[in-house]
Amino acid sequence: EVQLMESGGSLVQPGGSLRLSCVGSGFSFSDYWMSWVRQAPGKGLEWVANMKYDGSENNYVDSVKGRFLVSRDNAKNSLYLQMNSLRAEDTAVYYCARDRGDDYGDYRLFNYFDLWGQGTLVSVSS
Amino acid sequence: QSALTQPASVSGSPGQSITISCTGTSSDIGSYNLVSWYQQRPGKAPRLIIYDVNSRPSGVSNRFSGSKSGNTASLTISGLQAEDEADYSCCSCAGNTASFGGGTKLTVL
Numbered sequence: 001e002v003q004l005m006e007s008g009g010s011l012v013q014p015g016g017s018l019r020l021s022c023v024g025s026g027f028s029f030s031d032y033w034m035s036w037v038r039q040a041p042g043k044g045l046e047w048v049a050n051m052k053y054d055g056s057e058n059n060y061v062d063s064v065k066g067r068f069l070v071s072r073d074n075a076k077n078s079l080y081l082q083m084n085s086l087r088a089e090d091t092a093v094y095y096c097a098r099d100r101g102d103d104y105g106d107y108r109l110f111n112y113f114d115l116w117g118q119g120t121l122v123s124v125s126s
Numbered sequence: 127q128s129a130l131t132q133p134a135s136v137s138g139s140p141g142q143s144i145t146i147s148c149t150g151t152s153s154d155i156g157s158y159n160l161v162s163w164y165q166q167r168p169g170k171a172p173r174l175i176i177y178d179v180n181s182r183p184s185g186v187s188n189r190f191s192g193s194k195s196g197n198t199a200s201l202t203i204s205g206l207q208a209e210d211e212a213d214y215s216c217c218s219c220a221g222n223t224a225s226f227g228g229g230t231k232l233t234v235l
Contacts, residue, residue, distance in 0.1 A: 035224070037172075044129065044228035045164070045172065045215050059223050095171060101222070102160075110219045112162035112177040119171055 002026035009120030022096030030074035033099040038092035130227035148216030160219035
């Protein structure tokens with residue numbers, strides 16, 4: 001079965017750190033860009049970060065730049081999100097998603113997310 | 127990276143058609159035919175239902191259709207069914223990143 005499964009979410013104090021993991025199965029993980037998308041309670045979806053299939057490129061939403069770090073280990077079919085200096089506004093369900101796009105030589109255009117995990121909850125509170 | 131604008135809620139009766147709008151700018155929806163839509167039931171992960179403005183993944187009902195005009199994309203659901211009650215979110219290419227709408231809650235009366 002083609003699926004993604006996240007783990008690592010928990011309650012953490014403001015200023016703290018947390019590392020999320022996502023394991024893919026049923027498809028060739030190393031062939032795909034992967035993203036983290038979050039959803040704050042009662043709010044809409046927000047793209048957070050993505051990483052190229054070989055780990056050579058990544059992108060972040062402005063609000064997490066310098067605090068979050070995305071990485072991957074293709075040998076373990078895994079994507080990670082290291083979250084540092086956490087704030088209350090980072091509270092959300094974090095989804096791992098397979099990120100489809102169109103490559104044009106030196107640049108890539110994002111297109112859609114065709115596979116999602118079930119999400120893991122991160123709560124930032126004292 | 128600004129969000130796209132969707133109505134907070136829409137409603138319709140079984141058998142009717144509804145349309146959900148998604149308004150962006152010339153930097154996202156207006157620049158690319160790369161709009162996708164996601165269905166999300168309570169407590170569940172999003173599910174892709176439309177990509178490339180008007181393409182449907184395998185297994186998605188043909189009651190779902192998409193369109194775009196200028197900076198605004200639209201999702202139409204025809205022949206509403208009770209099972210369509212969910213949140214619907216649009217998403218657009220914003221270069222090498224994604225921009226989402228705030229989501230629209232569909233209520234089937």
